[in-house]
Amino acid sequence: MRRSIRRRPSLSGGERCSMSATTRDSTAxxxxxxxxxxxxxxxxxxxxxxxxxxxxxxxxxxxxxxxxxxxxxxxxxxxxxxxxxxxxxxxxxxxxxxxxxxxxxxxxxxxxxxxxxxxxxxxxxxxxxxxxxxxxxxxxxxxxxxxxxxxxxxxxxxxxxxxxxxxxxxxxxxxxxxxxxxxxxxxxxxxxxxxxxxxxLDTDQQAKIRMGLEQGGRERARQRLGVDVGPVFSYVGRLVDDKEVDRLLAAWSLLEGSPGWNGNLLIVGDGPNYEELRAMAARKSLGRVRFLGELRDPARVGEVLFASDAVVIPGRLGLAVVHAFCFGTPVISTRRGELFHGEGIGYLQDEANGLLVEAGNIDALAGAMQRVAGDAELLRQLRQGAERTLREQASLxxxxxxxxxxxxxxxxxxxxxxxx
Missing domain, CATH: 3.40.50.2000 (Glycogen Phosphorylase B;)
Structure with a gap:
C-alpha cells in the first residue's frame, strides 16, 4: 500500500514578497x-x-x-x-x-x-x-x-x-x-x-591571532617560547587565592619527580600571590616552570595558549576557559559545587573538551596532565571538542x-x- 504524502502548499510570489517585506520591516x-x-x-x-x-x-x-x-x-x-x-x-x-x-x-x-x-x-x-x-x-x-x-x-x-x-x-x-x-x-x-x-571574549580577534600562529605551526610557537622539547601546559590568569595555583605547583612537583618527565609549565599572570608562588617553585626546585608575568599583548598570550597541550586551572573558572578554547586548547580543572566556579564551568565538559578531577586531589591533577601528555588520541579529541564548544556556544x-x-x-x- 502506497503511503500518500501531503505536500506543503507552495507560496505564491505575492506571498513570498509579503513575508520578505515583513522580515525587512521587522529588521528596520x-x-x-x-x-x-x-x-x-x-x-x-x-x-x-x-x-x-x-x-x-x-x-x-x-x-x-x-x-x-x-x-x-x-x-x-x-x-x-x-x-x-x-x-x-x-x-x-x-x-x-x-x-x-x-x-x-x-x-x-x-x-x-x-x-x-x-x-x-x-x-x-x-x-x-x-x-x-x-x-x-x-x-x-x-x-x-x-x-x-x-x-x-x-x-x-x-x-x-x-x-x-x-x-x-x-x-x-x-x-x-x-x-x-x-x-x-x-x-x-x-x-x-x-x-x-x-x-x-572577542572571539573574532582571537581567531585572527590564531590564523597567524597556524601559519608557522605549533612547533614554531614553542620554539619562540623556548619550550620546544616535551609537552607544554600553561596557566593564564590572575595569581590570587581562589585560582589555587599553589595546587598546580604541588601537582607539578609530583610530575617533575617522576622518571622521564620532560613537560613544561608556563605561568602567565600577575597578582598578590606572584612572589609567593615563585618562592614555592624555587623551594621545590621546579626547573621546568617559567613565570612569564603579565602579558598585555593579546598576541603573546595567544601564542602561549596555542603552544599549550592544555591550560590547567585548579581553582575558580572564568573566561579563561573561552580564551583557551579560542586556540583549540582543552582545560584541566576541578569539580566543585555550584557556589565556586564562575560561568566558565558552563562551557567545560569532562572528557569532551577538557578534564575535571576531584577538588584538592593533587595526585588526580597530576594524573590528568599525564593523560594529556601521553595520549595523542585523547588530546586530539579534546582539541576538537574545545573548538566545537567555542563555535556552538561561546562565539561573539x-x-x-x-x-x-x-x-x-x-x-x-x-x-x-x-x-x-
Whole structure:
C-alpha cells in the first residue's frame, strides 16, 4: 500500500514578497530602537561586544562610570568611539558598598536601557521607578547571583531583593543557563523574560591571532617560547587565592619527580600571590616552570595558549576557559559545587573538551596532565571538542544574539505597557 504524502502548499510570489517585506520591516524597526547600556565601568573585553551592537542599532550608546579606588577593573580607552560616553558615579564608603551612576533623563528617554543588575547598583531601581515617565524599558544584565554564595531568596534578603528587582524588569539577561534555571526554580521568575548571552571574549580577534600562529605551526610557537622539547601546559590568569595555583605547583612537583618527565609549565599572570608562588617553585626546585608575568599583548598570550597541550586551572573558572578554547586548547580543572566556579564551568565538559578531577586531589591533577601528555588520541579529541564548544556556544555571535533577543523582548513589553 502506497503511503500518500501531503505536500506543503507552495507560496505564491505575492506571498513570498509579503513575508520578505515583513522580515525587512521587522529588521528596520529593530535597528531604529534607541538602546542605552549603563555600566559602572567599561572594561576592555566588553569593547568588541559594544562595537558590534553599535553596528546593529542606529542609536546606541554606552554610558560608563569611573571605577572606585582600588578596583582591579579599569576603563578601556574608548574616547575614539562615538558610542561611548562617561558619566558621574558616586560610591558609598567600602569596596562592596552601594553606588549610583548619574544617568540624565534625556539620555535614557524612550530607550531600552541595559543596566548592571547588582543589588548595590542604585541606578537599577531608579530606572525601574522612572521608566513609565521616561517611556523606557529596562533589561537587567548580570551573572544572575553572587557566584560565591549562590541564590537563596528564602534565606537571604539580598537574593529576595534581587528577585524582586528581576521580576519588575522588562527582561533579564544572564551569563549562563544555570543562572536561568536557578531564577526559575528558586526565584519564581517567568522563563519567558529570561535570556542567556553566554559571557565571552572577542572571539573574532582571537581567531585572527590564531590564523597567524597556524601559519608557522605549533612547533614554531614553542620554539619562540623556548619550550620546544616535551609537552607544554600553561596557566593564564590572575595569581590570587581562589585560582589555587599553589595546587598546580604541588601537582607539578609530583610530575617533575617522576622518571622521564620532560613537560613544561608556563605561568602567565600577575597578582598578590606572584612572589609567593615563585618562592614555592624555587623551594621545590621546579626547573621546568617559567613565570612569564603579565602579558598585555593579546598576541603573546595567544601564542602561549596555542603552544599549550592544555591550560590547567585548579581553582575558580572564568573566561579563561573561552580564551583557551579560542586556540583549540582543552582545560584541566576541578569539580566543585555550584557556589565556586564562575560561568566558565558552563562551557567545560569532562572528557569532551577538557578534564575535571576531584577538588584538592593533587595526585588526580597530576594524573590528568599525564593523560594529556601521553595520549595523542585523547588530546586530539579534546582539541576538537574545545573548538566545537567555542563555535556552538561561546562565539561573539552567540552572545550578540542573546543580547538582542533580550532588548527586543523589553521593547515589546514597553509597547504592551503603553497600550494598557
Amino acid at each position: 524597526t529593530e535597528r531604529r530602537l534607541r538602546v542605552r547600556v549603563v555600566q559602572r565601568v567599561l572594561p576592555e573585553y566588553r569593547v568588541p561586544i559594544f562595537r558590534r551592537l553599535a553596528q546593529e542599532y542606529d542609536d546606541f550608546r554606552v554610558l560608563y562610570g569611573k571605577p572606585y579606588r582600588g578596583d582591579s577593573v579599569r576603563n578601556a580607552e574608548v574616547t575614539k568611539y562615538s558610542w561611548a560616553a562617561p558619566l558621574r558615579t558616586w560610591y558609598a564608603p567600602g569596596a562592596s558598598a552601594p553606588y549610583y551612576c548619574a544617568v540624565k533623563d534625556d539620555s535614557v528617554r524612550g530607550a531600552v536601557v541595559v543596566v548592571n543588575a547588582e543589588v548595590g547598583n542604585l541606578t537599577w531601581p531608579w530606572l525601574l521607578w522612572s521608566r513609565t515617565r521616561q517611556k523606557a524599558a529596562v533589561v537587567a544584565w548580570s551573572f544572575g547571583y553572587e557566584p560565591s554564595r549562590g541564590f537563596d531568596p528564602k534565606h537571604r534578603w539580598k537574593d529576595r531583593l534581587r528577585a524582586w528587582l528581576y521580576q519588575r524588569s522588562d527582561a533579564v539577561l544572564l551569563y549562563w543557563d544555570r543562572a536561568r534555571q536557578l531564577l526559575v526554580e528558586r526565584g519564581g521568575l517567568a522563563e519567558r523574560k529570561l535570556f542567556v548571552a553566554p559571557n565571552t 555571535d552567540v552572545m550578540i544574539r542573546g543580547i538582542k533577543a533580550a532588548i527586543q523582548h523589553a521593547a515589546d513589553a514597553r509597547e504592551r505597557r503603553a497600550e494598557r
